[in-house]
Each structure stands twice: as structure tokens, then as C-alpha cells.
Amino acid sequence: MSSFSEWMASLRSSAHLTRATKAVLGIIESDPEEAAYCSAQALADLADVNVATVVRAAQALGYSGWPAFSADIRSRFLASLSSRSLYLHNRRTGMLATSIDKDIELLERMRTELDESALNTMAEHIISAESVGVFATGSYAAPGMQLAHVAQMLGYRVRLHSGSVTSMVNEVNLMTPRDCFFAIALWKSSRAIVRLAEAAHEKGAKVLVIADRRNSLTEISDEFALVPAESSELISSLVCATSAIEYLLGCLARRDEEQTQDMLGRIDELWGITSAITEE
Numbered sequence: 001m002s003s004f005s006e007w008m009a010s011l012r013s014s015a016h017l018t019r020a021t022k023a024v025l026g027i028i029e030s031d032p033e034e035a036a037y038c039s040a041q042a043l044a045d046l047a048d049v050n051v052a053t054v055v056r057a058a059q060a061l062g063y064s065g066w067p068a069f070s071a072d073i074r075s076r077f078l079a080s081l082s083s084r085s086l087y088l089h090n091r092r093t094g095m096l097a098t099s100i101d102k103d104i105e106l107l108e109r110m111r112t113e114l115d116e117s118a119l120n121t122m123a124e125h126i127i128s129a130e131s132v133g134v135f136a137t138g139s140y141a142a143p144g145m146q147l148a149h150v151a152q153m154l155g156y157r158v159r160l161h162s163g164s165v166t167s168m169v170n171e172v173n174l175m176t177p178r179d180c181f182f183a184i185a186l187w188k189s190s191r192a193i194v195r196l197a198e199a200a201h202e203k204g205a206k207v208l209v210i211a212d213r214r215n216s217l218t219e220i221s222d223e224f225a226l227v228p229a230e231s232s233e234l235i236s237s238l239v240c241a242t243s244a245i246e247y248l249l250g251c252l253a254r255r256d257e258e259q260t261q262d263m264l265g266r267i268d269e270l271w272g273i274t275s276a277i278t279e280e
Contacts, residue, residue, distance in 0.1 A: 003080060004032055004076050004077060004079075004080040005029070007076055008025065008028065008029045011025055011061055012025055014060075014061060016060075017060065018057075018060075020047075020049045020053045020056075020057065021053075021056070021057040021060055021061075023047045023048070023049060024043065024047045024049065024053065024054055024057040025057070026047070027043060027046045027047045028043075028073060031046075032073060032076075032077045032080075033077060034046070035070075035073055036070065036073045036074040036077045037074070039066075040054045040055060040066040040070075041054075043066075054066055057069075067109075068113065071109065071228065071230075072213055074230050075212050075213045075228070075229065075230060076213055078187065078230055078236070079187055079188055079213070086234070086235075087234055098232050099231075099232050099233050101232075102230070102231060102232040102237065103237055103239045106228040106229070106230070106237055106239060106240050107239060107240060107243065109228050110227055110228055110240045110243065110244075113226075114225060114226070114227065114244070115225065116247075118223055118224065118225045119225050119244060119247055119248055119251070120251060121223045122182075122208045122223050122225065122248060123248050123251035123252060123255075125180055125206045125208060125222065125223065126151070126156060126158065126180060126182075126208075126248070126252060127156070127252060127255050129157075129178060129179055129180040129206065130157070130176070130178035130179055131157040131158070131159070131178075131179050131180075132151070132156065132157065132158040132159070132179065132180040132182055133158075133159060133161050133171050133172070133175065133179065133180070133181055133182065133200075134147055134148050134158060134159065134160045134161065134182045134183075134184070135161050135162070135168060135181065135182065135183050135184075135193050135196065135197070136160070136162050136183065136184040136185075136193070137162060137190045137192075137193065138162075139235055139238070140184055140185070140186045140187070140236070140238070140241075141160065141162035141184070142238055142242075143184055143210070143238055143241040143242045143244075143245045144160045144162065144182075144184050144245075145160050145162075146242065146245050146246075146249075147160075147182070147245045147248065147249065148160040150249045151249065151252055153263060153264065153267050154249070154252050154253055154259075154260055154263055154264075155259055155260075155263040156252060158182075159171075165192045168192065168193070168196055169196065172196045172199050172200050172203075175200050175203050175205045176203065176204065176205065177203070177204030177205060178205075179200075179205045179206075180205060180206045180207075180208055181196070181197055181200035181201070181205050181206070181207045181208070182208045182209075182210075183197055183207070183208070183209045183210070183211075183217050183221075184209075184210045184211075184241060185209065185210070185211045185212075185215065185217050186210075186211065186212050186227075186229040186236045186238070186241060187212065187229060187235070187236040189211075189215055189216060189217060193217070194216045194217055197209075197217055197220060197221075198220055201220050206222045206223075207220055207221045207222050208221060208222065208223050208224070209221040209223075209224040209225075210224070210225050210227060210241055210244055210245075211224060211225075211226060211227075212226065212227060212228060212229035212230075212236065213226065214226070225244055227240035227241050227243075227244050228240050229241065
């Protein structure tokens, strides 16, 4: 969805919504920041319904319960903020312990909510691909850099594309049905990457996505994994996305133990020959 209000409109368009569910949605739409951070009981009080109604409303909209619905509201609310507004929203914290506690909370949520089979399927697509292009922009290219760098160490043709849009266009133009387009989209999505993903999909390439919520990229993807990314600091947290990437790399390494040991042995030799790595 392009905006929080459009997402809310899509929820309202769902068939067979009860009057109570519509009341819950009305409170969320009128004050998304309050709704994103309150408990099910607090939202029930605001909507003048009982707490069970809030839970049933979340389930009627396809969520497991209020915690999952609340997390989606938060991610979409934060995505609706400008960079300055996000800074102002988070600046009240400013404590290391708060930042660490938030990442621990996100990892705990990811452990219970992330579909591990989605990551396993993504790994299979990478393994069978002739080449993989990883597309990400700004600071959110960091997990993509880790994926590309370590996957290459393991013998896979995976390259990060985080530069100019014109260079990304060239890469997508060369893609075939034997390739993969891998996008990492947290907080806000790059319009260029969305359009390039659509072009790659039309060319028959597999589209794989790591995102913090369902969006235009997940809608056209062949496989996607959703990871929490909200933060108590300036930018969205990369911790969960990085954890997902680390698991993917583990899948690649375990696929062919002999190849992995051989490739890493060659890397060790090249590090020695070039003196690229020091133990000092």
C-alpha cells in the first residue's frame, strides 16, 4: 500500500466486517500512533468494545491476534513518517539499554512469527539460480552486502546492486528465467526497486523479498520473509534482517558440505597469498 490511509481502506473493504470491527478500525485510523502502541484492552476502551472483540477483529482481518495486528500497525505507521518525523518520534529514548531491549524484543517476535520454510525456499532458489542480484538502497543495503559477500565466498554468483538506478536497470535487463532478483525493503520501499522487480518478474526471474510488512514487492514475489524492523532510534533496526540473512547463508553452506569446505579453503589460500587478512 502506498499510504497508511490506503491500507486502512483496504481493511475496511474486507467482506463481512461486524459493526464492532469497524469501530476498532475507526479508532486505529483516527489515531494510528496511539493504536500502534497500546494494549488490546486500551484499544477496546477507546473503541467502547470488550477486549475479546479487539482480538476477534484482528483475527477477522487475517492476523493471529492483537500482537501481530499491532506490530503491523506500528510498521505501517512508522513507514508513513518522514525521516525528520521518525527522528522526533524516537528521540525521547536515547538510551543504550532501550535500543538493545528493543532489538531483543524484535528477535523474540521474529523467532515466534517468522516462517522458516519461507527462508528455506528462498535458499533453494538461490542455490538453483545461475546468478542472483541483490537490490537494496541506503543503509538497508547492509544486510544485502553481507549476503552477497559471504555467498560469493561459498561459491555462489550473488552480487549486490545498491548504486545508481541506471546500473540497476542494466543488471535487470540482463536477467533471464534462470536468475533471481533479491530485494531488501525495510521502512520505506524504493519506487525504482519496485518497478525493477516487476520487470524482473516479467522476464521470468524469481523475485525474492525480505521486508518488514506486506507491500508492493511482496505482492509480486515468488517468496518473501517478513522481519520486524521498528526501532527506538533514528533508523529502522537491521538486526532481524541480518539474522535472516545469516540463516540463509547457513542454508547455502550446508547444501554441499564438500563444496563449502573447498571454497573456504581456497579463500584462506588467497587471503594468505595477497596478505589481505592480518591476525595482528
